[in-house]
Amino acid sequence: MAISEVPTSREGAVKTLTERSLMLSVNGKNIHIQVMADTPLLLVLRNDLALNGPKYGCGLGECGACTVLIDGIAARSCVIPALGVADRAITTLEGLGDRDHLHPVQRAFIEEQAAQCGYCLNGMIMTTKALLDRNPSPSDGEIRQALSGNLCRCGTHIEILRAVQRAIILCSSEENPHD
Numbered sequence: 645m646a647i648s649e650v651p652t653s654r655e656g657a658v659k660t661l662t663e664r665s666l667m668l669s670v671n672g673k674n675i676h677i678q679v680m681a682d683t684p685l686l687l688v689l690r691n692d693l694a695l696n697g698p699k700y701g702c703g704l705g706e707c708g709a710c711t712v713l714i715d716g717i718a719a720r721s722c723v724i725p726a727l728g729v730a731d732r733a734i735t736t737l738e739g740l741g742d743r744d745h746l747h748p749v750q751r752a753f754i755e756e757q758a759a760q761c762g763y764c765l766n767g768m769i770m771t772t773k774a775l776l777d778r779n780p781s782p783s784d785g786e787i788r789q790a791l792s793g794n795l796c797r798c799g800t801h802i803e804i805l806r807a808v809q810r811a812i813i814l815c816s817s818e819e820n821p822h823d
Contacts, residue, residue: 661680661681662680662681663678663679663680664678664679664680664681664727665677665678666678666679666726666727666730667730667731668688668726668729668730668734669731669732669733669734670689670693670695670734670735670736670739671695671734671735671736671738671739672733672739675693677692677693679692679726679727681725681727682725683725683726683727684721684722684723684724684725684726685712685721685722685724685725685726685728685729685734686698686700686710686721686722686724687726688726689712689721689734689736695736695737695738697736697737697738697766697770698710698711698712698721698736698737698766699763699766699767700722701722701763701767701795702722703722703723704722704723705720705722705723706720706793706795707764707767707794707795708720708764708767708768708771708793708794708795709763709764709766709767709794709795710722710766710767711766711767711770711771711794712734712735712736712770713733713734713735713770713773713774714729714732714733714734714735715732715733716733716735716774716777716778717774718770718771718773718774718775735770736770737750737766737769737770740769740770740773747773748811748814748815748818749769749772749773749776749807749811749814749815750769751811751814752807752808752810752811752814753765753768753769753772753804753807753811755807755810756803756804756806756807756810757803758800758803758804758806758807759798759800759803760798760799760800761797761798763797764794764795764796764797764798767794768791768794768796768804768807771790771791771793771794772787772790772791772807772808772811774790775787775790775791775808776808776811776812776815780812780815780816781812781816782808782812784805784809787805787808787809788805791804791808
């Protein structure tokens with residue numbers, strides 16, 4: 645166990661930071677790493693595991709760029725301590741599909757060209773995946789409500805809504821391939 649001392653105030657008080665061993669289940673793989681107690685999940689995913697789907701946006705859990713699925717629920721990885729998700733199923737954008745086998749939600753966003761700069765795309769896709777897992781046929785109002793916490797500065801909101809509507813169709817046809 646590594647221990648380091650870091651000054652935490654002007655008075656010279658010292659806080660002891662301890663690295664801890666952690667097992668994470670990320671995209672179906674169990675990964676053992678060492679983390680400081682307060683390390684956000686986002687930093688572990690990006691810096692230690694080289695998973696760059698989740699983005700650092702606001703750092704406050706308000707923009708949605710860092711969204712991942714934790715046990716199937718959309719969550720903001722920039723404000724969740726990595727130690728808090730040990731032994732829980734974490735899914736990142738990379739865990740949905742790959743270039744050769746896109747998830748229907750990923751395919752829908754590509755087909756509808758629902759990205760301009762693409763920074764919000766991770767959050768939009770992961771939130772859509774969580775929404776469609778719990779409600780395969782959401783109304784436009786339910787889609788807007790689910791995505792309301794994800795910020796898009798480029799203004800591709802119409803394309804994003806069309807992508808979610810296409811994802812509903814693609815997911816439904818994938819569940820019933822013979823229909």
